[in-house]
Amino acid sequence: MITVKNISKSFNGTQVLKDISFGFEKGKTNLIIGKSGSGKSVLTKCIVGLFEPDEGEIFYDNRDFLALKSKEKKDLRKEMGMLFQGSALFDSQSVEENVAFPLRMFTNMLEDEILERVNFCLNRVNILNKNNLYPSELSGGMQKRVAIARAISLQPKYLFCDEPNSGLDPVTAIVIDELIKEITDEYKMTTIVITHDMNSVLEIGDNILFIDNGIKKWEGSKNEILNVKVKELHDFVYVSKFLQNIKPK
């Protein structure tokens, strides 16, 4: 479980996050939703340590992340996997080398064992016989799946996904969402997904945090989101005509 308490963050005098507190539960897909520029990515980057919050606390299963020493933070990071918006695969490395990278860097596994693990992870995300291709030779959806394979190669406890289905067609987007959900259930991970895609929200949103202009406006689950009374969230959810038509009376 990841708990954030009273997180605030400003850039050059502009406050991006204001006093956000939330609990991201273990074994569930926790979603951070909101409009573009609402502070979702900044919150996630604060949680993984890419930004340091101005105020607040972050706990990874009761470990105070911000109070950890550099070495302890590094050790904790080995328990994290992250899927970036643009996949962030290493251009100069093949699919196999990308997935093997964390294993080669942080474990003492033999080369055969590494290859076995790499193939297992790639099979898990349905990437078959693509080991020697480079990221530029893969489609967007495949790149995302390879990035998931790399993120899970060290069997992380915490998985972060920054807009995992942005730029993908609806079918591939749902495949990626389902994959994240399956992996979360399978490994009992604490998964945090940033999204503004309502399909994802309704598909995998076990525990949802809605942010608007850096302020937490609502929390709940996919079962409750269609009945909300919070204006900002209501406007966000029912922006599409399709959802307006199925809106509960």
Add this chain to the structure above:
Amino acid sequence: MIKNFGKYILMLYYIFHKPEKFGVYFKRLSHEVIELGVKSLFIVSIMSAFMGAVLVIQTATAIESAWIPDYTVGFTVKQSMLLEFCPTIISLILAGKVGSSIASELGSMKVTEQIDALEVMGVNSIGYLIGPKILGSLFIFPIVITYSMFFGFMGGGLVCYFTEIIPVNQYILGIRSFSEDNFTFIRYALTKTVVFAFLITSISSYFGYYLKGGSLAVGKASTNAVVYSSIFILFANYILTQLMLI
């Protein structure tokens, strides 16, 4: 200015943190030696050979006098190539080729969040990405410059052979004459090269790693890397010459 210098010093500090795994870093180092050094050999050999050739023609033309022996041309070429042309001019060329490549590589990695991916994994991204580049260049650039000296002399020799501007044996005699100072000159040239290698890779890495913005900023970082590396090479060249030759 002071803020940038501070960031540059901090970057150098992170390079010398203990690697997560020596084997992975060593593999990266080998890769950088090939990328920065071996892949520059072609352009270096062409540039050096032509510099040597032109230098022979210019020197021979300038000192056409019965009172000055022909081997003076060879000696002048040797001095010019050893002291200035190979270490400084070739380093400036490498600042263009290698510097822009480093800045754009790291800049692209920054824009596409590959550096963030390394950080989230718990990898010291500066140590992993920049450390091997600096170490690799400190190792391979002196070899490249030695190779350049050889090609420079060869270029001059070929001009003598084909144009008979001076006899080849006189050119070789010039190259071999007054050899008691050769060690000092080569030491001076290679010391300069090591300093230039450090400046090129560290300054270019700085501009790439700390890039802010999108793909347009990558081009700007690349240009800044070449401009600042060149300026600092010229500045260091003056300081080192003052310190080592006077």
